[in-house]
Amino acid sequence: MLLEVLKFPDPRLRIKCKPVQEVTPELVQFADDMLETMYASKGIGLAAAQVNRQIRFLVIDTRPRDEEGRYDLTHMTELEKTIEQPIFLFNPEIIKKEGKTTYEEGCLSVPTYFEIVERFNYIEVKGLNKEGKEYQIKTDGLLSICIQHEIDHLDGKLFIDRLSTIKSNRIKSKIKKFGYPEAESETEENIEHKL
Numbered sequence: 325m326l327l328e329v330l331k332f333p334d335p336r337l338r339i340k341c342k343p344v345q346e347v348t349p350e351l352v353q354f355a356d357d358m359l360e361t362m363y364a365s366k367g368i369g370l371a372a373a374q375v376n377r378q379i380r381f382l383v384i385d386t387r388p389r390d391e392e393g394r395y396d397l398t399h400m401t402e403l404e405k406t407i408e409q410p411i412f413l414f415n416p417e418i419i420k421k422e423g424k425t426t427y428e429e430g431c432l433s434v435p436t437y438f439e440i441v442e443r444f445n446y447i448e449v450k451g452l453n454k455e456g457k458e459y460q461i462k463t464d465g466l467l468s469i470c471i472q473h474e475i476d477h478l479d480g481k482l483f484i485d486r487l488s489t490i491k492s493n494r495i496k497s498k499i500k501k502f503g504y505p506e507a508e509s510e511t512e513e514n515i516e517h518k519l
Contacts, residue, residue: 325357325360326357326360326361326364327357327358327361327375328375328376329361329365329370329374329375329432329433330373330374330375330376330433331433331434331435331504332433332434332482332484332496332499333496333499333500334433336373336376336378337373337374337433337477337480337482338480339373339378339480340378340478340479340480341371341372341373341378341379341380341381341478341479341480342378342379342380343379343380343415344379344380344381344414344415344452346456347414347452347453347454347455347456351379351381351414352454354372354377354381355381355383355412355454358370358372358375358381358383359383359385359410359412361375362383362385362432363385365432367432367519368384368385368386368466368470368519369382369383369384369385369386369470369471369473369474369519370382370383370384370432370474371474371475371477371478372478373477373478373480374432374433374477379414380414380415380416380478381412381413381414381415381478382411382413382416382471382474382475382477382478383410383411383412383413384409384410384411384413384467384470384471384474385409385410385411386400386404386409386465386466386467386470387400387409388400400465400466400467401463401464401465403446403462403463403464403465403467404463404464404465404466404467407461407463407467409467411461412453412454413449413451413452413453413459413461413471414451414452414453414456415451415452416449416450416451416471416474416475416478417449417450417451418444418447418448418449418471418472418475419448419449419450420446420447420448421444421446421447421448422444422445422446422447423444423445423446423464424442424443424444424445425442425443425444425445425464425468425469426440426441426442426443427440427441427443427466427469428440428441429441429469429473429483429519430483430519431473431482431483431519432519433477433482434482434483434484434495434499435504436504436505437484437495437498437499439483439484439487439491439495441469441473441483441486441487442486443468443469443472443473444468444472445464445468446462446463446464446468447461447462447463447464447468447471447472448460448461448462449461449471449475469519470519473519474519483519484496
């Protein structure tokens with residue numbers, strides 16, 4: 325079932341999400357609905373907060389696809405290739421972070437806007453998988469960036485909060501004044517950046 329993705333400045337995006345006590349069958353179904361919603365929106369990551377569910381949960385699939393829709397892993401780092409995707413992660417917690425990297429991020433909750441954001445390059449994150457079992461990921465590259473972006477959502481933060489005050493205010497005032505342009509205006513190149 326497709327879920328509605330909240331858009332900035334919706335105040336519900338600012339609510340800090342609560343940990344999940346147990347991965348129930350209802351949450352497994354919700355996880356599948358979130359993944360379906362993410363794919364339908366042409367995103368590579370989605371946090372529960374973005375679909376108005378204030379629990380600490382995210383789905384991610386950063387595997388690049390070619391024109392025919394086949395996975396093309398040549399643009400992934402060696403570490404990224406070792407991680408099975410899509411990823412379902414309840415109660416994600418970063419336990420190690422190293423280095424710095426930048427990436428032009430976009431967001432399903434701030435559609436059509438893209439800006440360079442600085443993140444940690446390498447992270448180790450732990451949480452629970454769809455079976456409710458402890459799970460750990462060690463990664464860098466786009467997968468690392470995406471996990472950090474989605475965890476921000478669980479803390480009530482958006483990528484525009486990580487920009488300089490001038491850049492952040494410029495985007496916020498454009499959205500306030502003009503809203504969001506139609507998604508069709510997005511270039512193919514930008515579509516893969518939506519986290």
